[in-house]
Amino acid sequence: xxxxxxxxxxxxxxxxxxxxxxxxxxxxxxxxxxxxxxxxxxxxxxxxxxxxxxxxxxxxxxxxxxxxxxxxxxxxxxxxxxxxxxxxxxxxxxxxxxxxxxxxxxxxxxxxxxxxxxxxxxxxxxxxxxxxxxxxxxxxxxxxxxxxxxxxxxxxxxxxxxxxxxxxxxxxxxxxxxxxxxxxxxxxxxxxxxxxxxxxxxxxxxxxxxxxxxxxxxxxxxxxxxxxxxxxx
Amino acid sequence: xxxxxxxxxxxxxxxxxxxxxxxxxxxxxxxxxxxxxxxxxxxxxxxxxxxxxxxxxxxxxxxxxxxxxxxxxxxxxxxxxxxxxxxxxxxxxxxxxxxxxxxxxxxxxxxxxxxxxxxxxxxxxxxxxxxxxxxxxxxxxxxxxxxxxxxxxxxxxxxxxxxxxxxxxxxxxxxxxxxxxxxxxxxxxxxxxxxxxxxxxxxxxxxxxxxxxxxxxxxxxxxxxxxxxxxxx
DNA sequence: GCCGGATAAGTGATTAGATCACTTGATATG
DNA sequence: CATATCAAGTGATCTAATCACTTATCCGGC
Numbered sequence: 001x002x003x004x005x006x007x008x009x010x011x012x013x014x015x016x017x018x019x020x021x022x023x024x025x026x027x028x029x030x031x032x033x034x035x036x037x038x039x040x041x042x043x044x045x046x047x048x049x050x051x052x053x054x055x056x057x058x059x060x061x062x063x064x065x066x067x068x069x070x071x072x073x074x075x076x077x078x079x080x081x082x083x084x085x086x087x088x089x090x091x092x093x094x095x096x097x098x099x100x101x102x103x104x105x106x107x108x109x110x111x112x113x114x115x116x117x118x119x120x121x122x123x124x125x126x127x128x129x130x131x132x133x134x135x136x137x138x139x140x141x142x143x144x145x146x147x148x149x150x151x152x153x154x155x156x157x158x159x160x161x162x163x164x165x166x167x168x169x170x171x172x173x174x175x176x177x178x179x180x181x182x183x184x185x186x187x188x189x190x191x192x193x194x195x196x197x198x199x200x201x202x203x204x205x206x207x208x209x210x211x212x213x214x215x216x217x218x219x220x221x222x223x224x225x226x227x228x229x230x231x232x233x
Numbered sequence: 234x235x236x237x238x239x240x241x242x243x244x245x246x247x248x249x250x251x252x253x254x255x256x257x258x259x260x261x262x263x264x265x266x267x268x269x270x271x272x273x274x275x276x277x278x279x280x281x282x283x284x285x286x287x288x289x290x291x292x293x294x295x296x297x298x299x300x301x302x303x304x305x306x307x308x309x310x311x312x313x314x315x316x317x318x319x320x321x322x323x324x325x326x327x328x329x330x331x332x333x334x335x336x337x338x339x340x341x342x343x344x345x346x347x348x349x350x351x352x353x354x355x356x357x358x359x360x361x362x363x364x365x366x367x368x369x370x371x372x373x374x375x376x377x378x379x380x381x382x383x384x385x386x387x388x389x390x391x392x393x394x395x396x397x398x399x400x401x402x403x404x405x406x407x408x409x410x411x412x413x414x415x416x417x418x419x420x421x422x423x424x425x426x427x428x429x430x431x432x433x434x435x436x437x438x439x440x441x442x443x444x445x446x447x448x449x450x451x452x453x454x455x456x457x458x459x460x461x462x463x464x465x466x
Numbered sequence: 467g468c469c470g471g472a473t474a475a476g477t478g479a480t481t482a483g484a485t486c487a488c489t490t491g492a493t494a495t496g
Numbered sequence: 497c498a499t500a501t502c503a504a505g506t507g508a509t510c511t512a513a514t515c516a517c518t519t520a521t522c523c524g525g526c
């Protein structure tokens with residue numbers, strides 16, 4: 001039941017394409033081989049190759065220009081292979097991501113405390129209550145619930161641009177951080193810290209809400225840093 | 234030269250799929266019609282349809298399960314249509330964008346002052362010198378040069394995630410804000426303020442650099458606010 | 467009656483080669 | 497010298513069939 005779906009040919013192709021880009025030392029803007037050559041090199045047909053290309057395009061790894069060629073995209077820098085050896089790189093990028101969140105989310109928590117409507121506050125409470133129900137449940141569900149708290153806080157701040165930014169950070173980088181966070185992170189502590197943030201927001205204390213959010217993310221970062229250098233088990 | 238690439242069939246398909254999901258009131262986990270039915274309904278062939286599906290899969294909008302079906306993904310909640318009518322950015326949205334930049338960019342300027350390398354500093358100076366050359370040139374060129382200063386500062390901060398965020402804010406929302414900023418903004422003052430930010434970064438004074446960036450963006454916002462309520466001309 | 471393995475229908479995954487549409491740089495033209 | 501034309505290269509799409517996987521059903525054995 002918990003079997004992971006067998007990787008499909010297109011899955012493997014996507015990885016091999018990333019390998020090709022990285023191993024080839026290609027930088028954003030570089031032009032890659034044509035679809036015809038790629039399909040020959042990987043011994044697949046054009047439509048199959050194109051499925052992999054479209055996925056890479058959707059993540060910003062490459063860019064397809066009709067009549068011109070396939071070019072390396074700007075996002076290639078942070079796309080890594082789900083290769084076990086790459087875990088260190090994952091870790092480093094995860095720390096960068098956390099730094100980014102430490103810059104953005106605390107002000108959002110403060111804004112939420114100032115401007116949040118009663119409805120949004122109620123929604124935030126519901127999210128946290130839901131997370132509480134999963135405290136001893138499946139890891140994945142609790143992790144999702146915890147992430148939802150951050151999204152809800154961002155929404156509550158009332159700036160759609162920043163909300164979108166946070167949302168994309170949690171989503172696009174989600175799969176990568178998930179596997180690390182799920183292993184290392186202390187979800188019980190997360191829950192408690194989320195609760196204290198909620199209290200500050202409910203009290204309308206912007207300064208405290210912002211500081212607690214900052215401390216919370218700093219906590220997560222510290223744990224990850226320590227565990228990366230000193231793996232458990 | 235500034236022509237936007239004509240939307241490809243697959244582009245349109247991706248949007249029509251999103252429309253289908255939204256209009257159908259589908260929720261995450263719902264099952265969608267089969268590939269055969271979808272390709273018939275949209276009057277495209279299987280490979281073409283699958284390219285669109287792979288893109289949606291990459292963004293988390295849908296999930297493809299071999300032998301089972303196509304299911305709505307959790308990310309569908311935040312995916313909206315790039316409605317052409319929405320392209321027009323209103324003043325209010327521009328102000329929201331500026332608020333977002335006020336949250337993100339000052340810390341980046343501070344980080345740049347702390348961690349920036351001599352090479353990056355030199356690059357920043359070059360950007361500003363280039364902007365100086367255009368001070369009495371074409372509006373568009375000067376505006377671009379000024380925007381480049383913000384990008385370069387973000388890069389100098391050394392966090393690729395945040396750099397990308399700023400880059401996308403300036404790019405994605407670029408065309409819309411451009412027409413407003415070009416009309417209202419005082420580019421000479423922009424240049425001077427950029428110069429003072431550069432000085433703080435060069436001096437390695439993080440606090441001052443951050444504060445000057447904040448003040449700079451606040452200035453821009455104030456001007457826009459006033460002009461929006463009291464249009465010139 | 468109930469449980470577990472064969473089974474068949476439904477569905478996604480992939481194949482093959484050809485043709486259309488677009489970009490770009492070379493060439494020809496004024 | 498500049499502009500217009502063109503051809504080669506490249507991505508986009510089509511066509512129709514076959515393979516691989518999932519799921520629910522059904523049937524036989526217990």
